[in-house]
Amino acid sequence: MPQTMTSADLRTRNQVRLLRAVHDADAPLTRADAARRLGIGRNTAGALVAELERARLLHEVPAETSGRGRPTTLLVPHPDGPLAFAVDFREDAWTLASVALGGAITELEGGEHDRTPRAFADIRAAIERHASGRLAVVGFATSGPIRDGRRLHISHLAWEDVELDDLIGADWPTTAVDNDARLAGLAEARRGALRGMGTAMHFHIDFDIGGTLLLGGDAQRGAHNIAGEFGHMPLTGSALRCMCGVLGCWSLDVGANALMRRFGGEPGYGTGRELAQEVLRRAEDGDPEAGAAVDANAAALGRGLGALANALDPEAISLSGLGVDLIRLRREVIEDHCAEGLMAFRRDEPPRIVSGTVGAAGPLTGAAEIAWDAILTEAWVRARR
Ligand SMILES: [Zn+2]
Structure with missing residues (x-):
């Protein structure tokens, strides 16, 4: 039997939608903006806001007016709110x-x-x-x-x-x-470089590479919340066995562990970031050995991104952590190898590869x-x- 919705239920639902709109907005909404986004009248919006103000969830402050139109208010978090x-x-x-x-x-x-x-x-x-x-x-x-x-x-x-x-x-x-x-991907989808995109991907590169598929502003989680282990797919054909048990993981070739492995570091224990940073610095200064290691990292990154783009068709791919350094130092290498990994018919319109804008706060x-x-x-x- 269909559930009937009471007017109290509808009011609660609209209050959640209103709070969500205030939370998701990139700048404070006016009451009129909020009413438009929710598709409700100004009076209804006013009543919802008054009730949320009493619940110490929202607060209204006068908006600076540009001289035209009725004065309005901005919806901000309540100063004593949760x-x-x-x-x-x-x-x-x-x-x-x-x-x-x-x-x-x-x-x-x-x-x-x-x-x-x-x-x-x-x-x-x-x-x-x-x-x-x-x-x-x-x-x-x-x-x-x-x-x-x-x-x-x-x-x-x-x-x-x-x-x-x-x-x-x-x-x-x-x-x-x-x-x-x-x-970090969810942060880019909600607050950063991937905002407003229907299908996008984000990869965070630290010791190794981890990422997520973002659909409509939310992260894909899988049946047991363990989806998205893209770093543990054998996308680049390494002959090494990964700590995760898989032979040839992408993560063996991309990230600080891969850089460390080439310079005698001991990868796999969550230590040694400094050595990886040092390799990047030396590459930037033109050291050929460090440069070759960074080239290999960027090439493996691009190859894997191309393979994943074939499967998932993202509008854009954002990177954080070491990925930002790799874009800065080796954008062309990444893009060339991404194109190599893309099916030919996709190469005219490859996914955009961008630095995340939320950055380390992701x-x-x-x-x-x-x-x-x-x-x-x-x-x-x-x-x-
Ligand atoms: Zn693995």
Whole structure:
């Protein structure tokens, strides 16, 4: 039997849509903008806003008028409204930030850690230090796949099947966790270079390469939340076996580990970024050996991107981390090898390869997005009123 929707249900649904519109906008919306985006009248919008103001979710401030038309107001987060915390947990360090509705990020604290799950005790203590009654949700970015959204696999730290619930303990606010590369892509799709695109891809290159397919502004997650391990596909035909168990992973040829391997570093343990940076610097200064290593990295990157573009047909591909350096130093190498990997009929219109604009803040920004996604729901708004 079809469910009937009461007028209260409809009002709640529109309030969530309104909060979502305010959150997603790249600049504060006027009440009239919001009404237009939602396809509702100005009076209805006014009533929704008044109720959200009483719930301390939205606040109206006078907009600067350009002299024409009726004076209007801008919709901004309520000054006493809920906050999301976002944590970027990397192999060697973490960062905690507070993020308001609309995505404004305030960094709160950060530190190094001992590479064991004990690190989460420090993060938890930091969250408790900064939390107030306004903290509503916490989003985490971590490296490695996160099976079913709760079980962490961080191969560089030898974490196997570490349960998020054991790390954070009981009595936490709502938590959301996802992989850092996927979150960096989500950040580009929502706030950066891939904004407004229907189909796009993002790759974050650090020790190795990780990425995500972005569809309509959201990341593809898969049946068990472990989709997108593009770095663990044998796209470039390496003869080495990867730590993940696969023979010839793309990740063996792209990223800091691949650079380190050529210069006697010990790849695979989440250490040695400095050596990779040094290789890039030397390549930039014209050192031929370093230059050849960077060429090989850029060529492997391009080959893999071409292969993936054949399968997934992205409008654009953005890169972060070392990918930005590779674009700066070797754009032509990347594009030539991408074209080599593309089916001939696609070569006239290859996917655009661009640097991400959210940059190093990508995982933190994406963690904030999944945190807000977790609470911008009808049940949560109903409970706030
Ligand atoms: Zn692998």
